[in-house]
Amino acid sequence: MRAVLVINSGSSSFKYQLIDSDSEQVLASGLVERIGDENSGITHTVEGTKHRRELEIADHTAGFAAMMDAFSEFGPSLQDDPPTVVGHRVVHGGQRFFEPTIITDLVKINIEDLSELAPLHNPGGLQGINAAQQQFPDIPHVAVFDTAFHQTIPAAAYTYAIDRAVAERHRVRKYGFHGTSHQFVSGAAATFLERPLADLRQIVFHLGNGASVTAIDGGKSVETSMGMTPIPGLVMGTRSGDVDPGVLLHLMRHARMDVDDIDNLLNKRSGVLGLSGHTDMRDLSDAIDAGDDKAREAFDVYIHRLRLYLGAYASVLGGVDVIVFTAGVGENSDVVRAAVLEKAGFLGVRIDPERNAVRSHDARRISTDDSAIDVLVVPTNEELEIARQAVAAIS
Ligand SMILES: Nc1ncnc2c1ncn2[C@@H]1O[C@H](COP(=O)(O)OP(=O)(O)O)[C@@H](O)[C@H]1O
Ligand SMILES: CC(=O)OP(=O)(O)O
Ligand SMILES: [Mg+2]
Numbered sequence: 437m438r439a440v441l442v443i444n445s446g447s448s449s450f451k452y453q454l455i456d457s458d459s460e461q462v463l464a465s466g467l468v469e470r471i472g473d474e475n476s477g478i479t480h481t482v483e484g485t486k487h488r489r490e491l492e493i494a495d496h497t498a499g500f501a502a503m504m505d506a507f508s509e510f511g512p513s514l515q516d517d518p519p520t521v522v523g524h525r526v527v528h529g530g531q532r533f534f535e536p537t538i539i540t541d542l543v544k545i546n547i548e549d550l551s552e553l554a555p556l557h558n559p560g561g562l563q564g565i566n567a568a569q570q571q572f573p574d575i576p577h578v579a580v581f582d583t584a585f586h587q588t589i590p591a592a593a594y595t596y597a598i599d600r601a602v603a604e605r606h607r608v609r610k611y612g613f614h615g616t617s618h619q620f621v622s623g624a625a626a627t628f629l630e631r632p633l634a635d636l637r638q639i640v641f642h643l644g645n646g647a648s649v650t651a652i653d654g655g656k657s658v659e660t661s662m663g664m665t666p667i668p669g670l671v672m673g674t675r676s677g678d679v680d681p682g683v684l685l686h687l688m689r690h691a692r693m694d695v696d697d698i699d700n701l702l703n704k705r706s707g708v709l710g711l712s713g714h715t716d717m718r719d720l721s722d723a724i725d726a727g728d729d730k731a732r733e734a735f736d737v738y739i740h741r742l743r744l745y746l747g748a749y750a751s752v753l754g755g756v757d758v759i760v761f762t763a764g765v766g767e768n769s770d771v772v773r774a775a776v777l778e779k780a781g782f783l784g785v786r787i788d789p790e791r792n793a794v795r796s797h798d799a800r801r802i803s804t805d806d807s808a809i810d811v812l813v814v815p816t817n818e819e820l821e822i823a824r825q826a827v828a829a830i831s
Pocket of ligand 2: 446447557582614644645646647666
């Protein structure tokens with residue numbers, strides 16, 4: 437058996453999967469949550485059973501060690517049956533990395549250099565890589581970049597209209613993120629529809645804790661809502677999405693906020709949390725049902741932003757064939773999906789409320805049969821996509 441170990445180092449989490457690369461069966465999976473927090477812990481799932489351990493996990497190096505302990509204790513044994521390759525999610529690949537890349541010392545230096553552009557994500561990614569290389573020194577390690585799928589975005593879309601010299605010197609441009617998910621989901625949507633990917637103009641909403649929307653023309657990303665960093669675009673769990681940059685100048689001048697305060701504000705104290713006190717869409721819905729006005733307002737802001745991008749991306753693509761929802765909110769919240777599309781009748785979108793209410797882990801259509809645009813829910817699987825790309829990179 438050829439097994440791939442996939443490591444997905446997030447800003448405060450560490451997810452992993454061991455996947456049989458022939459059958460694509462998941463042999464084990466796990467989640468290390470709240471890294472750096474007091475109540476961190478690990479959940480390791482094998483053969484349908486969840487094993488939970490509470491322990492303090494200070495960083496991604498410790499997260500990797502906790503994963504190794506979980507494999508030893510609950511199986512399958514990585515000692516007896518080591519993986520043939522490790523695939524690593526790396527968030528920022530800048531302008532250097534457009535493809536899955538076998539990790540060398542030089543590649544690591546470049547990833548470290550790009551930490552400047554993704555300070556919440558790349559350092560943890562590197563820790564995961566170093567720990568995994570130490571544990572498995574004799575097998576290839578492959579980096580799969582969140583930014584890679586967006587390399588096809590044209591200059592007109594990735595260029596910010598600021599002084600060109602300043603932008604070039606500091607690598608300021610749109611890069612875009614969640615590319616592995618957008619790629620997987622747009623391919624799976626074409627498969628579901630039994631239509632060639634090359635024929636489809638798609639708008640894919642990845643609505644998780646972090647959220648982004650991408651316009652995909654014939655399988656290629658042509659525009660996406662995140663930018664140089666994962667802050668802009670949609671309203672997220674704790675990140676602001678789009679704000680007037682003048683607001684930041686104002687806060688620095690008049691509210692005595694420094695760079696770290698602004699960083700903390702936009703990344704950790706904004707979005708749905710900043711507006712309502714809740715980060716999770718389930719908690720937000722409960723609060724709305726209980727009559728909480730702030731929660732209702734946060735929901736309205738969240739939905740308004742999504743509608744704005746739907747219209748903009750329909751115009752960028754010159755028409756839309758498919759709209760896809762994915763990730764935690766996109767896959768699970770029929771209320772969000774219905775609200776985003778409530779005014780999209782002018783595009784020819786017609787949602788079937790019964791289909792929208794179905795709960796399932798499979799790809800499904802939620803539009804009516806006579807809708808001009810197919811609206812789908814397609815579960816994302818970043819780990820499987822990383823496993824496929826890692827295997828392809830070493831074949
Ligand atoms: N049943 C549900 N209804 C509404 N929202 C949900 C549901 N399940 C999960 N979510 C949302 O999905 C989010 C997590 O999405 P996920 O894609 O796992 O995020 P990430 O990978 O960015 O951590 C949660 O914060 C929550 O808001
Ligand atoms: C890049 C990014 O925002 O990732 P996540 O949603 O995992 O935080
Ligand atoms: Mg995610």
